[in-house]
Amino acid sequence: MPLGIAQSFLESVNTSATPVHHNEDAVDLYSPESGSRACCCRCGRSDSWRASTGRGYRRARSYTALRTGISELTGVDVDFPKLATEEAPQVFAPAESPLEKLPVEVLDEIIAQLALDSPPSGYTPRNVDLINCLLTSRTMHVATINTLYSNITIPHSSIFSKFLTHVSEHPGLGTIVKRLDLSHFTSIGLGRSRQVNSEVQNMTSRTLLKCLELTPAIQEVLLQENLDDDIDENVLCKLFFGLPKLKAVDFCASSSKPFAESFTSAVTTLIDSQMNLGLRRLSLHECFTLPSSVFEILLPRLPQLTHLDVSHTRITDNALASIPESSTLSHLNLGRCTQISGRGVVGFLTSHPAATNLVFLNLACDIARYRLLWEVDVERLLPALPSTLRSLNLNGAKIRRWHVPLILPLTKHLEELSLAYADLTVHDINSLFRPGPLSSSPSSSPSSSPPSSPVSSPTRDYSATEESSAPWIEPTLHYLDLSSIPAITQSSLFSASCVLLSPTSMPLEVIELGDKAISSLRECRNTNKRLGWVVKELGRRGWYVRDANAAGGNQSGRRSWKMGAMWWGMRKCPVAWGEVGGLYGHYMFKK
Numbered sequence: 001m002p003l004g005i006a007q008s009f010l011e012s013v014n015t016s017a018t019p020v021h022h023n024e025d026a027v028d029l030y031s032p033e034s035g036s037r038a039c040c041c042r043c044g045r046s047d048s049w050r051a052s053t054g055r056g057y058r059r060a061r062s063y064t065a066l067r068t069g070i071s072e073l074t075g076v077d078v079d080f081p082k083l084a085t086e087e088a089p090q091v092f093a094p095a096e097s098p099l100e101k102l103p104v105e106v107l108d109e110i111i112a113q114l115a116l117d118s119p120p121s122g123y124t125p126r127n128v129d130l131i132n133c134l135l136t137s138r139t140m141h142v143a144t145i146n147t148l149y150s151n152i153t154i155p156h157s158s159i160f161s162k163f164l165t166h167v168s169e170h171p172g173l174g175t176i177v178k179r180l181d182l183s184h185f186t187s188i189g190l191g192r193s194r195q196v197n198s199e200v201q202n203m204t205s206r207t208l209l210k211c212l213e214l215t216p217a218i219q220e221v222l223l224q225e226n227l228d229d230d231i232d233e234n235v236l237c238k239l240f241f242g243l244p245k246l247k248a249v250d251f252c253a254s255s256s257k258p259f260a261e262s263f264t265s266a267v268t269t270l271i272d273s274q275m276n277l278g279l280r281r282l283s284l285h286e287c288f289t290l291p292s293s294v295f296e297i298l299l300p301r302l303p304q305l306t307h308l309d310v311s312h313t314r315i316t317d318n319a320l321a322s323i324p325e326s327s328t329l330s331h332l333n334l335g336r337c338t339q340i341s342g343r344g345v346v347g348f349l350t351s352h353p354a355a356t357n358l359v360f361l362n363l364a365c366d367i368a369r370y371r372l373l374w375e376v377d378v379e380r381l382l383p384a385l386p387s388t389l390r391s392l393n394l395n396g397a398k399i400r401r402w403h404v405p406l407i408l409p410l411t412k413h414l415e416e417l418s419l420a421y422a423d424l425t426v427h428d429i430n431s432l433f434r435p436g437p438l439s440s441s442p443s444s445s446p447s448s449s450p451p452s453s454p455v456s457s458p459t460r461d462y463s464a465t466e467e468s469s470a471p472w473i474e475p476t477l478h479y480l481d482l483s484s485i486p487a488i489t490q491s492s493l494f495s496a497s498c499v500l501l502s503p504t505s506m507p508l509e510v511i512e513l514g515d516k517a518i519s520s521l522r523e524c525r526n527t528n529k530r531l532g533w534v535v536k537e538l539g540r541r542g543w544y545v546r547d548a549n550a551a552g553g554n555q556s557g558r559r560s561w562k563m564g565a566m567w568w569g570m571r572k573c574p575v576a577w578g579e580v581g582g583l584y585g586h587y588m589f590k591k
Contacts, residue, residue: 094137094138095137095138095139097137099140100137100139100140104143107139107143108143108146108147111130111133111140111143111144111146111147112147114127114129114130114133114147115127115130115147115148115151127148130144130147130148131148134148145173145176146176149173149176149177150176150177150178150179151178151179151181151578152177152179152180152181153181153184154180154181154182154184154185155184155185155186155582156185156186157185157202157203158202160182160185160202160203160207160211161202161203161207163211164207164210164211164214167211167214167215168210168214171214174214174215174216175215175216175217176217177215177217177218178217178218178219178220179218179219179220179221179222179576180211180212180215180218180220180221180222181220181222181576181578182221182222182223182224182227183222183223183224183250183252183581183582183583183584184581184582184583185203185224185226185227186226186582203227203230204230205230205231205232205234205235208227208230208231208235209234209235209238212235212238212239212242212243213238213242216243216245217245218243218245218246219245219246219247219248220246220247220248220249220575220576221239221246221248221249221250222248222249222250222252222575222576222584223249223250223251223252223254224250224251224252224253224254224582224583224584225252225253225254225255225256225286225583226583227254228251228253228254228255228256228258228259229256229258229259231251231254231259231262231263232258232262233262233265233266235262236262236263236266236267237266237269240266240267240277240279241275241277244278245278246278246279247278247279247280247281248279248280248281248282248307248575248576249279249281249282249283249575250282250283250285250309250575250576250584251263251283251284251285251287252283252285252286252572252583252584252587253285253286253287253583253587254287255286255287255288255289256289257289259287259289260287260289260290260291263287263290263294264290264291264293264294267294267297267298268297270297270298270301271297275301276301276302276303277298277301277302278304279302279304279305280304280305280306280307281305281306281307281331281575281576282302282305282307282308282309282575283307283308283309283572283573283575284309284310284313285309285310285311285312285333285572285573285587286311286312286313286587287310287312287313288312288313288314290313290314291314292314292315292316292319292339295310295313295314295315295316295319296316296318296319296322299319299320299322299323300322300323300324302323302324302327303324303326303327304326304327305323305324305327305328305329305354306327306328306329306330306331307329307330307331307573307574307575308323308329308331308332308333308573309331309332309333309572309573309575310333310334310337311333311334311335311336311337311362311571311572311573312335312336312337313337314337314338314339315334315337315339315340316339316340316344317340317341317343317344317345317347317348320334320340320344320345320348321344321347321348321352323352323354324354325352325353325354326354327354328354328357329354329355329357329358330357330358330359330360330388330561331358331359331360331561331573331574332355332358332360332361332362332573333360333361333362333571333572333573334362334363335362335363335364335365335393335395335571336364336365336366337372338369338370340372341372342371342372342373342374342377343377345363345372345373345377345381346373346377346380346381346384349361349381349384349385350380350381350384355386356386357386357388358385358386358388358389359388359389359390359391359561360389360390360391360561360573361385361389361391361392361393362391362393362571362573363392363393363394363397364393364394364395364396364418364420364571365395365396365397366396367396367421371396371397371398372396372397373394373396373397373398374397374398375398375400375403377397377398378394378397378398378399378403378406379403379406382403382406382407382410383406385410387413388413389410389413389414390413390414390415390416390559390561391414391415391416391561391570392410392414392416392417392418393416393418393481393571394417394418394419394422395418395419395420395421395481395483396420396421397419397421397422398423399419399422399423399424400422400423400424401423401424401425401428404424404428404431404432407419407432408431408432411432411475411476411477412473412474412475412476413476414476414477415476415477415478415479415559415568416477416478416479416568416569417477417479417480417481418480418481418512418569419480419481419482419485420481420482420483420484420485420512420514421483421484421485422482422485424485424487425487426487426488426492426495426497426498427497429480429482429488429498429500430497430498430499430500432475432477433475433477433499433500433504433505433508434499434504435472475507475508476507477507477508478507478508478509478510478557478568479508479509479510479511479512479568479569480500480508480510480511480512481511481512481569482511482512482513483512483513483514484514488513488517489516489517489520490517490520490521490524493517493521493544494524494527494531501531501532501533508546509545509546509568510543510544510545510546510567510568510569511543511544511545512541512542512543512544512569513542513543513544514542515542517542518535518537518542518544521535521544522535529547532546532547532549533545533546533547534547538589538590539586539589539590539591540590540591541569541589541590541591543569562574563575563576563577563578564577564578564579564580565580565588567589569589570588570589571587571588571589571591572584572587572588574588
């Protein structure tokens, strides 16, 4: 990956053929240096061999002479295999080839390997191989149709219009569709403004509703802010009440006034109803215009909820506590939610049955506006977090050095940890990667005593009570966010007392830093190269990444809990498995 390009959303795979390595010690019998230009055999011991000038004459009198010469030279009787004659390719009758006779499930899996699970880029044709398979035979046509129409990605309104027309003419195709992905939808590049694009009437609330009606078996619908004016009350009612197999829906950054009014009106119909929704994965990421009442009505109706992203919304403590106990949350994003309190969040995470198996948890906050977790909240939260957790974002939490002993056990199973704005030193961060004396209690460090805060500060001594008895376990961290920590600078990272850039910190491979630190590191090209680290930036974010070419370089970042994302430090909860791109990639990795 070239310098200057931050964590890309796609993983490039080298499919080139393995290079052939020639034997450098082999002797060319026909070169002038070989000394054997006029003779095929250098032994010179067989009377059956004769000199050859290499002008088209046969070099041996017979197969027996060749065999005799090698036998005399090696002492082994060698019998050369006979060359097999080429046979004409076998021609099968229609539907009689071995590929077509495979079970339907196996054939579907084979065809599915040809489908591109990557975001569309420009107007380049996609899935060309699948299109060619359609013309192979009737059996291949049926198997390919199932794969081709299973996941529909719509990047432009013209493509949506073609798809809607085709499905209207052939309604059977609509029953195959399992995912409708509009996360890449945009009018940019078509030479139209948003107003002109609405006048074209390809993508409207009416056509979107018709599309949903023609795809009754759909399971995942991915929407976003470029469509919020087209997501009216009828579309929302269809999504919530008219698609019984729907399991995941994403309204990423939909915040227009018409959308908020339509969403509120659709959800209000549930007030006098005992209906429960079958949704398992719901994302309202950056839907900050939705009123708090929407969450208090909607969340209690989701008994099968597993993924919930309500980052930067008006969700309240009461709405969070109203999540049914039957839910089994694995992904929860509460970042930048200003209407919830630290006490309410900690109470939910420590006592609610739905939060016992979390894998992804985002509790980040913008300290310029408010602080979610204070010292006492951190003290209560950290010991109660489950061992299933793999990603934890505590950006903005009031973390002090005496909290390090509580963070240390988490590093044995976490792969992502975000501690931006924490009040920690280089020594405190080093203690997460190597055994040694842990940070002392607040009472033993007068200079570290906490200032006045809305809650009382912890007084418990968190010194290393188990340090002498517990064996050291290597950390599992691959990603560490140290943005806006005053002690973490370019000079402190390069100092001999910091272990973050050394092999001691392995498997750590990505360190996220603030703008000031990234700018300083960008100028140290020779030092970066010597240490085996590179600077990468994307959008508003910057990372210091262990060079893949260095010893012990970074490994594949793919994890099942990322649902297709490859890079570390995602800030948006995925609700569908697939490569990340478009607007979802912006909110997940750029912002």
